[in-house]
Amino acid sequence: MIFLVGNWKMAPERISEAQKVAVGTAKITKYFKKQLAVIICPPFPYLSLVSKAAKGVRLGAQAVSHNTDVAHTGQVSAPILKQFGVQYCIVGHSESRLAGDTNERVHEQVLRLLDKKIIPIVCVGEQKRDSQGWYLGTVKEQIETALATVPKAALKNIIIAYEPVWAIGNKAERTATPIECQEMVIYIRKILRDRYDEKFSNVPVILYGGSVDEKNAKSFITEGKAQGLLVGRVSLELKRFTALAANIAK
Ligand code: PGA
Numbered sequence: 080m081i082f083l084v085g086n087w088k089m090a091p092e093r094i095s096e097a098q099k100v101a102v103g104t105a106k107i108t109k110y111f112k113k114q115l116a117v118i119i120c121p122p123f124p125y126l127s128l129v130s131k132a133a134k135g136v137r138l139g140a141q142a143v144s145h146n147t148d149v150a151h152t153g154q155v156s157a158p159i160l161k162q163f164g165v166q167y168c169i170v171g172h173s174e175s176r177l178a179g180d181t182n183e184r185v186h187e188q189v190l191r192l193l194d195k196k197i198i199p200i201v202c203v204g205e206q207k208r209d210s211q212g213w214y215l216g217t218v219k220e221q222i223e224t225a226l227a228t229v230p231k232a233a234l235k236n237i238i239i240a241y242e243p244v245w246a247i248g249n250k251a252e253r254t255a256t257p258i259e260c261q262e263m264v265i266y267i268r269k270i271l272r273d274r275y276d277e278k279f280s281n282v283p284v285i286l287y288g289g290s291v292d293e294k295n296a297k298s299f300i301t302e303g304k305a306q307g308l309l310v311g312r313v314s315l316e317l318k319r320f321t322a323l324a325a326n327i328a329k
C-alpha cells in the first residue's frame with residue numbers, strides 16, 4: 080500500500096471548492112483503493128465536510144495542541160480531533176516549526192496523538208544542505224526527540240515524512256532528487272535502528288514531501304524508496320492530483 084497524503088494547508092478559501100476537491104479525491108481513492116491509502120489533511124473547519132463528502136478517504140489534521148488543559152485559546156486537542164474521525168495528524172511541519180514548534184513540543188504532540196490512537200505524521204527535514212553533512216544531525220535530533228519516550232510497540236502507529244525545507248512550497252530552491260530521498264530513507268532507518276533495533280527500524284512508514292507533482296512522484300517511490308508522499312499544492316489541483324495518483328499506483 081502506498082500512502083498518499085494531501086496537505087491542504089490554509090486552502091481552499093471557498094467551501095464550495097473544498098467540497099469539489101473532497102469529492103474528486105474520493106473518486107481517486109475509490110479507483111485506486113487496492114494500491115493507495117489516501118489521506119486528506121484539510122484546515123480544521125473543513126474536517127466534517129471532508130469526512131462526509133470524501134467517503135473512503137482517511138481523515139487527517141494539520142496540527143494538534145501539546146497541551147492537555149483547556150485554557151489554550153485557538154488550539155485543538157487530540158480528544159477533540161478524535162471525535163471528528165481524525166485518524167492521522169501532521170506534526171513538526173516546517174511551517175509549524177517556523178511558528179514556534181520545537182522538537183520537544185513535537186514529542187508532546189506525538190504522545191497526545193498516540194494516546195487517542197491517532198497516527199502522527201512526524202515531519203522532519205533540514206533547512207539547507209551542506210557539504211559536511213551537518214543536515215544529517217538536524218534530522219537525527221528531530222527524530223530522536225520526537226520519539227524520545229515512544230516505545231517500540233508504538234512504532235507501527237508512527238509515520239515519518241522527510242520534507243527538506245529547501246524543497247517545499249513555491250519558494251523551493253529546487254526539488255530533491257530521488258537519490259537524496261533514498262539516502263535519507265536509509266539514514267532514518269539507521270537512526271531508528273540505533274534507537275530501537277534492526278527489526279523495529281523497518282516498522283514506521285517513511286514518506287517524502289516537498290514539491291511532489293505528477294511528473295516526479297513515481298521516482299520518489301521507485302528510486303527514492305519512500306513508501307508514500309506528502310503533497311501540498313498539487314493535492315488541491317484535481318487533474319494533477321489524479322494524474323499523480325495514477326502514476327504512483329501503476
Ligand atoms: P508542496 O508542500 O508539495 O506544496 O511543496 C508540501 C508540504 O509542505 O507538505
